[in-house]
Amino acid sequence: MAPQIKEASGEKPAYAELNNLISEKLGGRILFATDDWFTVAENLLKGEFTEFGKWMDGWETRRKRKPGHDWCIIKLGVAGVVEGVDVDTCHFTGNYVPRVSIQAAVLTPEEEKVIPERKSEMGTEASDQQLKEVEALNSQEWTTIIPRSQAGPGYPSTRHTYLPSESNGRYTHLRLNIYPDGGIARLRVFGYAVPDWSLVSPTQMLDLASVESGGVCLEYSDAHYGHPRNLIGPGRGVNMGDGWETARRLDRPPILVADGKGVLEVSGYEWTVLRLGHHGNILKVEVDTHHFKGNYPDSCRIDGCLLKQGQHPTNFGNDDSLWLTILSPQKMRAHDHHFFEAELEKVGPVSHVRVVIAPDGGISRVRIYGNITPTES
Structure with missing residues (x-):
């Protein structure tokens, strides 16, 4: 049974005032991505938009021509609670991702080591061997905190898709799923750290x-x-x-x-x-x-x-x-x-x-x- 498609909010919610737990300056990192064909997934974590502008400032995968969908694994800069996210498709109008979901988990340093070494390079995709290695994480079974949801095109009035988290657990890693392919300019994960x-x-x-x-x-x-x-x-x-x-x-x-x-x-x-x-x-x-x-x-x-x-x-x-x-x-x-x-x-x-x-x-x-x-x- 296919998961229910969740309607997103275009209104800026209160949780969007919180900290972005995956920002580069906080230490957020892309650990794995299935495809970096047009632009690399690291762009999701950046702050302001760069001089590359409309055509390459975000994460954009190739038009998928085989079974499955694209996804990436993100390490939070600090372990914490996710209150909600902003899927920002700025500039992606005819090539934006139509649907997204997010899963989350707590990984130990030893568990993280099974992820193959990241090669952030345009025009590449994960090899069969790398996909096999990352399967050890069983990330497709992680807790779903954002169910499959519709995203909007990257026009000024529709670029921000705000989605509240359905979990108040503490997490260290996220899996961002895009269905089936396309582009996202920025992902912002709003919440707060929970130290021990x-x-x-x-x-x-x-x-x-x-x-x-x-x-x-x-x-x-x-x-x-x-x-x-x-x-x-x-x-x-x-x-x-x-x-x-x-x-x-x-x-x-x-x-x-x-x-x-x-x-x-x-x-x-x-x-x-x-x-x-x-x-x-x-x-x-x-x-x-x-x-x-x-x-x-x-x-x-x-x-x-x-x-x-x-x-x-x-x-x-x-x-x-x-x-x-x-x-x-x-x-x-x-x-x-x-x-x-x-x-x-x-x-x-x-x-x-x-x-x-x-x-x-x-x-x-x-x-x-x-x-x-x-x-x-």
Whole structure:
């Protein structure tokens, strides 16, 4: 019996604000693909579209003339929970994949070794021997998290096919199936990391907000030039687009005045809420304005609150009654690292932080270092 075809959503869902678990910068990798004839599967994981543009910026297989369908195996950059995906067929209009599905599994390093060495090269396809070797994974029997679903052509109004996951399990690898062949520009797998917290000592200090720790961006006031989820990405930002940048606030005063500490006195500000990967006590904060020279914020403040699991109040980021100040407003500098430790207030364990910048501008990364504490149920 053929699987039921699932209708996709063209509306951008809430899970599309989460981290892309297969992005190249996070460590996502293509381990195997049945066909790389027109373009290689690695293009699925890239960020922005390249100069190659319409005709070769994605994964496109040959027109299949034998039984079966094309598929590839993807290793997540971090093991975690998949909330949903975006199958983006941008530029693929007469050659897009009409249907897709996704399966998932947890593989050990030893199990991963059975996958034949990847040769990422246009004009190639997997040999019979390579297909036989990868059969040892029995990947066609992995858990189906996205059932067979229709995808849209790569026109601006139909290129994004949003599909929610039907599993809340933790996975390390995905199998993307395309039926039977064609092209996809990008695959984005939205979710959050799930570390093994039993391996972390309560005395160990780590960045509780990072993608690797399971941190996610939940809400924000403005993301005109760059999404605030970039704040918790790995490494330092590669450019301004790899950070959080807001539009200029229209309510900023016509003539700016500073207080005794040099911080501008403005009523307006922008904010983003980050859910930590684990509850913890905040011991150190890092704010990096790397690349932001004429557009860095004047000041930055960090607030925190402790919520029970599953608790998510309405109007979360705007509700000042929920938040305690961890770091009072601190003057920022252009294109520089800022570290704060002695300046932090001891507010006890927190599960979420609110990053507040005034009046507007951009920052590259925020690190929230602390020790884990027992999770409130």
